[in-house]
Amino acid sequence: MKKLISMVMAAAMVVSLVPATAFADTGSAKAVAKVIDAADVSKDATAETAMDSETTELQLKVDGDGQYAGTTGNAKHELTFTLDGAEFKTVTAEAIAANVTVKKGASTVTTITKDNISEVEKDGFKLTIEARLTDETVIAVNLHNNIKLKSTSVGKKATIAVDGAMVTTDDLTFAEVKDTGIKASVKKVADITEEGISALEKDLKIEANVGKFKKGQVFTLKLSSGFEFNKLNNGTDYVVVDADDYTPATNTNGTYAKGEKEVTIKVTADDNTTDTITIKAADLVISAESAKVGAECKLTVKAVKNGSAGFSDTADAIVVAKVVADAITVSVDEDEDLPVIYSGVNVKNEGITDDSDHEALEVTLEEPTAGTLDAKKELTMELPDGVYVTNVKFGDVDFIEGKDKTVAETVFKAAYKKGDYETFDFARRTLKATDENTDKDGGKLEFTLTLVAEPGFTGDVTLKVDGAGMDKAQEVKIAKFVSPYTVEASQNDLIIDYRNTKVPTNIVVKEAEDGLWKKGSEFKFSLDRNIDTEDDATYTVDDKSDMEVKKIKNDLGFRVDKESGDAATVTISDISLYMSRSLAAGAYDLQLDTTGSDEFMDQAILAPTGVKAEEAKVKYQYYNNDDNFKHVVKEGFVNIITAGRDQDDASFTKKVVVPVGEKYIIAGEEQVALDVPAYISAAGYTMLPVRAVATALGINNNNVLWNQASRTVTILYGQRIITMVAGQKVVTVNGNTIPASATVQIKDGRTFLPMRDLATALGVTDITWDAATKTATMNGNQNK
Incomplete structure (x- = not known):
């Protein structure tokens, strides 16, 4: 399943990288067309010179070679280029030829001269090349040195189209006129408590809609009511200034702008070297002085013209922080897909060919401010029944003594044992509270669990966390288990016979993914409460797969003798039972034991030093050292509906x-x-x-x-x-x-x-x- 998904995703990525270009193959090389460094032009620019400072060009990249006869001779390639919304400044073959190159890597394939250019007009020309254009050759057309725009009205575009045997395109935009202005953005909103402080969660970016910033451009940053700046440090391309005269602010105790609702920064980068000012998340710290739970801190960025430097504009306000209750949060990365793990196998995936790991998503326990976690109270983490932890990896461990990952491992092992391998039970004072003086942004505990699940367990794995100062239990999904097989079986109402009682229906076992069952893997079925099976069943593999199986002697089951390239289906038919007359009427379940489940039984789980080896295995936890892990795949597979021969039914005498x-x-x-x-x-x-x-x-x-x-x-x-x-x-x-x-x-x-x-x-x-x-x-x- 996972392999198929990966192949589909890979194919989708390849498709997404191909430009929207039509291909034609008429005996010549074919190419892919794209515009490099398309220009955003200011409405204040001059149409004649707007493209002079740009680096825009059209590239035609040859895709493959050998599409024409011969291996050493040249081929003739003709291409027609048409401009729309722009014109050539100098309308001559020489001027156009000077802006066309044909290269492969750093080597010139052929030099373009005026003889290669024909049908020259102010908005187009024809290019003729007689050369062998092999794979990766690039034909580049400079679209800035000799180009002028027809208009610099906001929204106007300049495009170029190409037509020829090797490539035909729609209009490709190489310049667009935009309004001057700025936009502000931050990718994630920070959490902050009432009267608490917090740095931004992600960097703040102030970007020019078009063009570059001039040195001396000024921005004011203003927070919404109830919030104040706690700190704002100088950055690489800006400096914090006084609002009145735009001179650098005084550095007081290592911070700027503390207690202010509005601060000013000034661009220090040289003219036209940057179009983005980045304020690092850690350099901008906000305090919630009077804002209450639920309030959002909105930041408004305003560009202020400083003499001849820059322009004036106001960006849309953005939310940079939100006031939350003083409580711990439990989360996983929402951008990551839920890992899919096979159940009923150990971390080595013995019994199946899948080589994926068993790691769940990383879990983060985070407090909004230092001291939120109450170390005087216990903390519990609960997993679903039938799911076990074999290992833990750590990121930040602020709630562990010394912030030591080795100590964290010892603490988790001890907590898992106390939870009887069903929960992590962190006793009072096991975890360490953070210090408001040294951990102003609050602490984190980041960990990744390696999981296994018993056969038959399918579905999402939800981790439930409670205690240690949390208002209520929180749940996060960290993984999903699927079975490496499915079993289809029906209930059979049977009358007791001495022996060879035929089961009228089949057992069908289906492989979950192409080639998943490893050679040598065994599938053994049995009925609970000592109903024996005869050794005469038939095993049939579907025609679509090339799997081969062998029956297991004296068992109702089969062994994979040859792995399949496709997902296989094995049908077990002609099943007979030996049914004792002493069997009671009622339902008897169908059970399955596999190679994978036997190995799973011997899986070592997380346990502290000193715990007996047998006690730290799945086998000990559930099945008291039973040699086989049998789990029910069909309840009531056999339903016995007659009594034994000891009942006297010679006549019916009841009134x-x-x-x-x-x-x-x-x-x-x-x-x-x-x-x-x-x-x-x-x-x-x-x-x-x-x-x-x-x-x-x-x-x-x-x-x-x-x-x-x-x-x-x-x-x-x-x-x-x-x-x-x-x-x-x-x-x-x-x-x-x-x-x-x-x-x-x-x-x-x-x-x-x-x-x-x-x-x-x-x-x-x-x-x-x-x-x-x-x-x-x-x-x-x-x-x-």
Whole structure:
């Protein structure tokens, strides 16, 4: 599965990198066209000179060679270039040729002269090249030295199109006129507590919409109500200044602008060297002086013209921080995909060919300000049942003594043991509180768990964290488990036979991914409570795969003898059971034991020094050193519906009274309620609902069966198997056919049996009818 996803993603990436260019192959080389360093032009620029300071060019990169006859000779390539929204300043073949090059790497393939240029117009020309253009050769057209724009109105574009045998393009934009101005951005909002302080979560960027900043350009940064600057340091391309005269601010105790709502910075980079001013996240610290929980800190950046330096503009306000409750947060990186791990195998993936690791997403416990985590209270981390931790990796460990990762490992191991390998239980004072004086931004605990899951466990792994000063438990999804196989099986209602009881349905095992089952892997099925299987099942692999399997002697199972290139399906048919007469009626589950699950049983899990080796394995935790890990893949695969031969059913002697039209019957001395009453058929026979039959016979409802497909009622009474088919006037008892007076009838969606024919099948001859009370009685001369 994961391999397929990776291939699809890789293919998608390749497609996404190909420009929107039409290809033609008419015996010449083909090429890919793209514009390099497209220009953003200011509305204040002069159309004649707007492109002079740019580096824009069109590149045609040859894609492949050998598309034409011969290996040493030249080919003739013709290309027509057309401008729109722009013109050539000097409209001559010489001027245009001077701006066209044909190179491969640093080597010139052919020198372009005026003889290569024809059909010259102010907005186009034709280029003819007679040369062998091999793979990676680039034809470059300079679009800045000899280009003027037709207009510098905001929104106007200049484009170039190419037409020829090697490539044909739509209009490719190489210049666009934009309004002067700035925009401000920060990629992530910082959390801050009431009256707390926090640096920005990500860098603040102030970018020019078009062009470069001039040295001396001034910006003011203003915070919304309730927030103040706590610190703003000088940067690489700017300096913090006084608002009145734009002179550098005084450095007081290593910080600038503390206590201010509005500060000013000035560009120190040379003219036209940068279009972005970056303020590092750690250099801009904000305090929430009076803002309450839920309030957002909005930052407004305004460009102020400083004499001849720059321009004036105001960027849209951006949210840089939000006031949150004074509580720990639990998170994972939302940009990372949830890792998919196979269940029922160890971290080495023994039994399957998949070589992926078992690491979950990194989890971060973070406090908004130092001292939030209450080390005097315990902290718990809970995983789903059946999921185990084998290793932990650490990032920041601010809540660990000495911030030492080795100590952190010891602490986690001890906490896992205390949690009986179901939870991490960090006792009081196990973790360390952060110090407000040294950890002003609050502490973090970052860790990555390596996981395994028992066979049959599928779905998301949710880590639940609670305690240590948290308002409520928090949950994060850290991984997803899938099974390396699926098993399809149906319930089978079976009658006990001495041996060779045939199971009428198949077991189908499907491989989850192409080539996933490793050669030598075994799949062994069994039934719980000691129902043995005969050694005569048939194993068939689907035609679409090339997998080969061998049956395992004396087991209901198979071994992979040859791995498949495609996901395989193995069908197990002709299954027979040896069923003892001492088996109780009821459901018996189908269990599976695999090579992978056996190796999983021996997987070492996270445990502190001194814990016995057997106690630190999955085997000890759940199955008390059982040699095999069997898990249920189909509940009630076999449902035994007959009793043993020790039941005496030679005759049926119980008195049964059936008042027609009433929702009850009397069986022996017991009055039993019915969901529907008995009725008299058109032919004058008393018809009993199926429930009444089961009650009258004193057997389980499961022993009166209705098969919709064959429209057959089957009654299992001791050693007697009685069947009646709707529409047929016969009763079959243990294979012997007896004429019947009526047939099975379906009324209001319910199945009814003729009482007289049922009595015949049971060997009862004492049947009476009381017309006055409309009551039918079976065995009326019995005492009960």
